[in-house]
Each structure stands twice: as C-alpha cells, then as structure tokens.
Amino acid sequence: MRRYYMGLLLLLQTLASSNAEGTQKVLANSKPNGQKNGDQLHADIATAQAGERLAQDGDSFVAEALSLLRSLHQPSRDRIRKQQGLTATLLNLALKAVPTIRLSEPQAAESSSPKANTLSRGLQEATALLETAAARNNSDAIYLLAELSFYGNYSYPRDFKAAFEYYHKLAELNGNSSAQYMVGLMYSTGVGGAVEPDQARALLYYTFAANQGHTRAEMSLAHRHQAGIATPKSCEMAAKYYKRVADKAMAWYRSGPPGGMGWIPESYRIADESGGVYGEGASVSSAGINAIKAHPNSDAYASIEDIIEYLNLMSEKGDFKASFNLGRIFYDGQRGLPKDMGLARKFFFDVAQKYWVKGRPIQNPKPGLDKIAAKAAGFLGRMFMRGEGAEQNFDRAKFWFERGALLKDAQSQFGLGLLHLHGYGVKRDVAEASSYFKAAAAQDFSHAQVQLGALYLDQGGTEDIISASHYFELAARWSNLESYYHLAELNYFGVGREKSCSSALGYFKNVAERAEPFVSSWAEANAAYEEGDTELAVLEYIGAAEQGYEKAQNNVAHLLDPDQSRLPIPDWLFKPAKRPELLDNPRLALMYWTRSARQGNVDALVKMGDYYLYGLGAEADVDKAVQCYQGASEYQQSAQAMYNLGWMYENGVGLDQDFHLAKRHYDSALEINEEAYLPVALSLLKLRARSAWNTLTHGRVNSIRDEPVEKKQWSLSEWINNFLQDDGQGYYDEYLDEYYDDATMPGGDGPDFGGGAGGGAVGDDDEDGLVESLVIIGLVSALAFLLVYRNQRQQEARRRQEQELLQQQQEDANRLGGQQAAQPPRFPEPGDPNFWNPGGMLGH
Numbered sequence: 001m002r003r004y005y006m007g008l009l010l011l012l013q014t015l016a017s018s019n020a021e022g023t024q025k026v027l028a029n030s031k032p033n034g035q036k037n038g039d040q041l042h043a044d045i046a047t048a049q050a051g052e053r054l055a056q057d058g059d060s061f062v063a064e065a066l067s068l069l070r071s072l073h074q075p076s077r078d079r080i081r082k083q084q085g086l087t088a089t090l091l092n093l094a095l096k097a098v099p100t101i102r103l104s105e106p107q108a109a110e111s112s113s114p115k116a117n118t119l120s121r122g123l124q125e126a127t128a129l130l131e132t133a134a135a136r137n138n139s140d141a142i143y144l145l146a147e148l149s150f151y152g153n154y155s156y157p158r159d160f161k162a163a164f165e166y167y168h169k170l171a172e173l174n175g176n177s178s179a180q181y182m183v184g185l186m187y188s189t190g191v192g193g194a195v196e197p198d199q200a201r202a203l204l205y206y207t208f209a210a211n212q213g214h215t216r217a218e219m220s221l222a223h224r225h226q227a228g229i230a231t232p233k234s235c236e237m238a239a240k241y242y243k244r245v246a247d248k249a250m251a252w253y254r255s256g257p258p259g260g261m262g263w264i265p266e267s268y269r270i271a272d273e274s275g276g277v278y279g280e281g282a283s284v285s286s287a288g289i290n291a292i293k294a295h296p297n298s299d300a301y302a303s304i305e306d307i308i309e310y311l312n313l314m315s316e317k318g319d320f321k322a323s324f325n326l327g328r329i330f331y332d333g334q335r336g337l338p339k340d341m342g343l344a345r346k347f348f349f350d351v352a353q354k355y356w357v358k359g360r361p362i363q364n365p366k367p368g369l370d371k372i373a374a375k376a377a378g379f380l381g382r383m384f385m386r387g388e389g390a391e392q393n394f395d396r397a398k399f400w401f402e403r404g405a406l407l408k409d410a411q412s413q414f415g416l417g418l419l420h421l422h423g424y425g426v427k428r429d430v431a432e433a434s435s436y437f438k439a440a441a442a443q444d445f446s447h448a449q450v451q452l453g454a455l456y457l458d459q460g461g462t463e464d465i466i467s468a469s470h471y472f473e474l475a476a477r478w479s480n481l482e483s484y485y486h487l488a489e490l491n492y493f494g495v496g497r498e499k500s501c502s503s504a505l506g507y508f509k510n511v512a513e514r515a516e517p518f519v520s521s522w523a524e525a526n527a528a529y530e531e532g533d534t535e536l537a538v539l540e541y542i543g544a545a546e547q548g549y550e551k552a553q554n555n556v557a558h559l560l561d562p563d564q565s566r567l568p569i570p571d572w573l574f575k576p577a578k579r580p581e582l583l584d585n586p587r588l589a590l591m592y593w594t595r596s597a598r599q600g601n602v603d604a605l606v607k608m609g610d611y612y613l614y615g616l617g618a619e620a621d622v623d624k625a626v627q628c629y630q631g632a633s634e635y636q637q638s639a640q641a642m643y644n645l646g647w648m649y650e651n652g653v654g655l656d657q658d659f660h661l662a663k664r665h666y667d668s669a670l671e672i673n674e675e676a677y678l679p680v681a682l683s684l685l686k687l688r689a690r691s692a693w694n695t696l697t698h699g700r701v702n703s704i705r706d707e708p709v710e711k712k713q714w715s716l717s718e719w720i721n722n723f724l725q726d727d728g729q730g731y732y733d734e735y736l737d738e739y740y741d742d743a744t745m746p747g748g749d750g751p752d753f754g755g756g757a758g759g760g761a762v763g764d765d766d767e768d769g770l771v772e773s774l775v776i777i778g779l780v781s782a783l784a785f786l787l788v789y790r791n792q793r794q795q796e797a798r799r800r801q802e803q804e805l806l807q808q809q810q811e812d813a814n815r816l817g818g819q820q821a822a823q824p825p826r827f828p829e830p831g832d833p834n835f836w837n838p839g840g841m842l843g844h
C-alpha cells in the first residue's frame, strides 16, 4: 500500500514538468507537415517531447567529449555495405556459411576488468570532460554518461549502479522521458544488480515516460496493463497505450516512399534456430502438432546460400523463373541477408529483357515467360516509383507498370492505382485509381485491397463501411500491416460493428510490434548477438522484452538460462569459460520465462516448471512445478512436460508415487512426439523394472497394470503380425513373463533372488542419466538370467512332478477307466492382465 502513496506523491511532483511538455507538443504538431521521412518524424516526436533545447552550462565540454569519443575506435557494428558484384556477394555468403565456433566471449572477460586498465587515454579525457559537465547539471553529459555506463559503448566499462544514478539524476532534473524510461526498465529488471527489482516503481516510471509520449515506455506500459504486471489487467488501458504506439508506427510507415516503409523483420527466437528451448524434437516449437513449420526464411544461414547458389546456376542456364526468384530474394532481403537493390534490379531486368525485345513482346515466348516477365515489370516499376536501386522516377515507373498491367500483373495494376491516387507523374484521378485497385484486389493483392477499403471508408456511408471492412479482412488474411491497423480502429471505435476492446488490442499490439525499426532495437540486438557480444545482446533484448515482444522475452530467458550454458561436452574435457556476472541471473530468466509463458509459449511454461522444481531463480516449489508441467501437457502439447510428470510420478516428487500413472505419462510423451523415443524408451525400461520390483516386494506403490481398453481377444493372425512387428523381441520376453508370473504369484515357490541382486540401486531415484539406465538394463539382464536359471531348475522339478503326476493319473485312469486330457502349454496373450513385457516400450 505504502508504495502506492509514494507513487502518488511522485506523480504529483512530476505533473508540473509533464504539463509544460504537453503544451509544447501541441504547438509542434500544429506545424504544417508535408512529406517527412522517418528520421524527421523521429526528430519531430523527440523535439515535441523535449521542447526546444536551450544552451546549457557545460555544452562545450560535451561537444569536445563527443568529438573525442567519435575519434575512438568503435568496433564497427554496422557492417559497411558496399555495392558488390554478384560474385562478391556469393563469396560473402559462402564465407558466412562456414561454421564458426564460438566457445567463449573474450569481451566478457575484458569488460569485467577494472576501469583503469581498459580506459584508453582518449576515453579517459572524454570521461573527465563529461563528468565536469555533468557536475554542472548538463543534461546531455548526464545522459551520455548514463548510456556509456549502461551499454558500454566505446569499450567504456559497464557500471550499472553508475548508469542508474545518472539516469535517475536526469529524470529528477528535468523529467527527461528517456531517462525515466530507463529508470523504469532498471527497476523492472534489476539488471546488473543496480537496484532491487521493484515492479511498482517500474510501473510508475514507465507511466511518467509514457505520458510524455515516450514510445517504448508506452509499449512497455501497454504490455503491463495487458498482462497484469504489478497492476490489474485492463484491456482499456492496454489498448489505449498500444493505440498510441500504433498511431505513431502507422505515421512512420506511411512516411516512407509510395507504398510505405520497407524493412527486414528482425524479431526471432534464438532458441528456435536450434530446434527450440529443449532442442530438436523435445521442444514444442520443433516437434508435435504445434511445431513451427519449416519456413524458407526461418534459418537464414543454414540454407539461403544454397538456394541462391542453386538459383544462380539455373539462372545462368537461362531459367527465367530462377532469375526472378533471385530478384525477389535480393529485393526482400531477410534476417542475415541485407537487401541488395542493385542485384534485384539486375535480375528483374534480365527477365524483362527475355520477353520485351526492342520494345515489344517476342513472338513465341516460352510457356510461362509472359507471367514472370509481367511480375518482373511490376517490381521494376515499384523500384522506380520508390527510388530503390535507382533514382525515383515516376515516368519510368509508369512505363514498367503499364507493361505489366497489359499482362494483368497485380502489382503493376496496384502501382498504376497509386500513381493515379496521388497524382505522381500523372493527373490525379481517384476513380481511375480505384478501378486499378479493384483489378488488383480481384487478384487478391492485399495492398490494393487495403487501398480500396480505405477509399470506401472515406465515403463513410453504412454500405461503404461494410465494403471497407470486407476488404480489410481480405487483406488481413495476408497479415497486411495497414489492414490490421484499420481493423483495430474499426473495433476500437465500434465503426460498422460492435466495439471490441480485445480485438482492437490484438490488432494494435500486432501493428506496434511489427514496426520493429521504429519502436525497438531488434536489429542492434541481433547484430550484437551475432558478433558474440552476448551481454550487449541481452541488454538490447531486455528492452524489447519489456515492450512485450514474446520472442524477446524468450531470448533473454534463453540467454540467461543456466541450463543453456552447459555444454554437452563433459567438464573434464573442456573447462567452460566463467559466465559474466550479467548473464548469471536466474531470477530474471524465470521472470521472462513466466512472461513468455503467459503469452502462450508452452516451452517457456515447461521451463518455469524446471526452475521451480530445482529452485532456480525462486524458492523451490514442487507444487508450482507440477502445475506448470500439467498446464504444458494439456491438450497433448509438450512431450517434455508429459515426460517430467511421468518422472515425478515415478519418483514420487511432488506427486504421490504411482508407477502406473508414470507409465501412462511416459507413453503419452512418446505419443506426442515420436522423436523422444530413446529417452522415453530408457525411462520406461527402468520404470518397468522398478514397478516389477515393487510388485515383487509387495511395495505400497501402485504398479503398472494394463489398461482395460487394451483387453481384446486377438486373432491368431493379428498376434503373428504383432509378433513380427515387434522385431522378434517379443517372444523371448513373453516366454520369460510366464515364469515371472509364477514367481510373483502368492505362494509361488521361486527362490528369493532379489535381495542379492543389488535391488537397492533400483529403488534409487536421484539421477535420471544414461548411466543409470544402463545399470538398470544390466540389472534387468541379470534378472532375466536368474529367471531362466530358476526356470530350468523349476522345469526339472516340474518334470519330476509331472512324471509323478502322470504315474498317479495313469493309476487313477486305470482305476476310473477315463482319461483327462493334459492341458496344452499356454501361449501368452498380449491382452492378458498378467502380461509383463520389459521390452514392451520398444513396440508401443
């Protein structure tokens, strides 16, 4: 409660400053705004928030420090992208494909060494200058020092306590929203141990910053209201803040060249590159019904080089489809493969030249060439219209669009529509534009559908709104960004439909998150990660995680995961590098696993269970672990969770020990995910042995029984089929079983062999390793041997008995004059309730 009072107090304190900012903003926004590019917009928003900058005491020091810093060698993060020929590009790609082995991060060691050693002279001078200016309350100096201490730019040693002090000082000094946001972030995460995590204060500082229009703070706040972090869940509040971000994101998108901003999506889960948090097969993301389907863009490095190489080969042989696809790849770019407009243009041009010779179409084009050439023309038009890979030139754009449109290419029709809609190089003509859009929309071209929807929406009649809605929904099938925004607005304001906060929220969140370069630092984070600077990557991902990107939450948790740092190589072979302090933070990892799980990531939910089970990042709490696993195993989602539950039943951890239920869970794990075959098979083997032992010793644990459903009389042919499918392992085991049954039967006369066979080890339940499984296998073999041995002795005894019996019977028969048929030896049936099959899991 106290926290909230304090919060109110602080709120009142800063209200004065934020009021002043508010008026500034209105003034700044009322400026006539023509076509702005993204940077200008950024700058506008920034000045709108900060107000005009007045000259400050110490500005000259800051200027000098900055020029000093810039002259320092900054490890080049942005790779210089030269215009390259195709061979150079291919060579580059080939080089990238060579696997690089990163065993440890040398930077990590450096950054933790004492300040004096690493500060170069230039850096020392710059720092001194900045500190002088900061002492005079120069806001730029304070902010710069804060950033250097937080991110460690220019190899400045990271010092989170100092960073916090600086950010905090600046936030107090003039209510600078960037500083408030960072204070909020540090309170939320407690990163680097600068402050104790305090979600209430984090919320407070995010609120201050958000109310001054700080985009990242708005998004972080929206996420908190949506997920209910340190505040009750509120769709209204979440939608309100997400809408603010989405509005700005849309303005940014539309400030791009005709057709909107273009960028390469950078958000991804690091874990997914290696098959998910639990590796290939065991993770929900890579196995079972919910596996992420292989996507051509999903593993940028693994195969794109191969694809390009192959396409290039085909293209050189004159395959126009290959040339076109190469053009698309270089035009779109993807994570790890920057766009290359020059190459894209070259390939599109190659294709077009195959069809249009000397200004007219060739006589007998190869089948399909006209379609592909039209598409290439559409892209060439688009590139001229947007000024990509060439000077912007509407006439040439129109030229190519018209060529494409003659062949009914949707992109060309859409392009002509845009030219007419805005009067680029032609007379403005909305009717003409809409007829082009209609033609393209009829071919399911989502951008045209959105434009058409917007035109309908502008007319504003009831029927128009229905049509608009219809077109937006058509485009939304292609997850078109603008259509999401329109649908969000329609839902938010209840235009042409019932108001729906939750739908609006979903769409707004999507729009906000997709405008990655505008709202987040995904690209910087990925670059840092790829360069092996895991610490910086974590710091950058944390920002995106706070903003509510599930993938970023997953990445932070994954990079901080103590389990993930464990190499599959044993310690005595390879001494792992010491983890940097920043990465040794299971509490934070658990926090982000939790948030990732709340956004529906099942693997993260299983991870939470692990953390609670082992007491990582929180007090060990077996009940919570069980809850997590049960949640994750619902609807047959996570094989890993099923397996863990089976293990808990087997060992009586958190659940009452029950071998039968354990087996059922192991079986389901296998059902969900066939790839988990080996570990499950081994565990089942061990479980069988323990269960048998339990039965044998009349243990109190519920042993494995057969499911009643399986009780089915099998026909002989079925049985033989099964037998054959069992790879022949069945017969011997079943043969064994019969005698095993004898032994467990009440009054069975088998010798008590168990005690000496090291039965204690069977009952141990500490580790689940392979070694133990092998020991179990050994024990089972020993058991088998003993059984066979005992069986032989029994048989001898029985033979003797039988002979006696026979003699007796003969005597009896002689006496009674009748004869009883001897029972044929019983063939075991798989459905038999006493059917025990130590190798059974191999067949199940």
Ligand SMILES: *[C@@H]1O[C@H](CO)[C@@H](O)[C@H](O)[C@H]1NC(C)=O
Pocket: 135, 136, 137, 173
């Ligand atoms: C800097 O600001 C703080 C807090 O506003 C104030 O107490 C201090 O006197 C200022 N220092 C200078 C040198 O102006």
Ligand SMILES: *[C@@H]1O[C@H](CO)[C@@H](O)[C@H](O)[C@H]1NC(C)=O
Pocket: 046, 049, 050, 139, 140, 141, 143, 144, 176, 177, 178, 179, 214
């Ligand atoms: C906060 O202060 C720094 C340094 O003066 C400035 O660069 C930045 O633009 C400010 N942020 C905002 C949102 O005003």
Ligand SMILES: *[C@@H]1O[C@H](CO)[C@@H](O)[C@H](O)[C@H]1NC(C)=O
Pocket: 144, 147, 148, 151, 153, 524
């Ligand atoms: C320091 O590095 C961070 C992260 O790369 C970056 O966002 C920030 O702009 C840099 N600041 C300066 C002053 O270079």
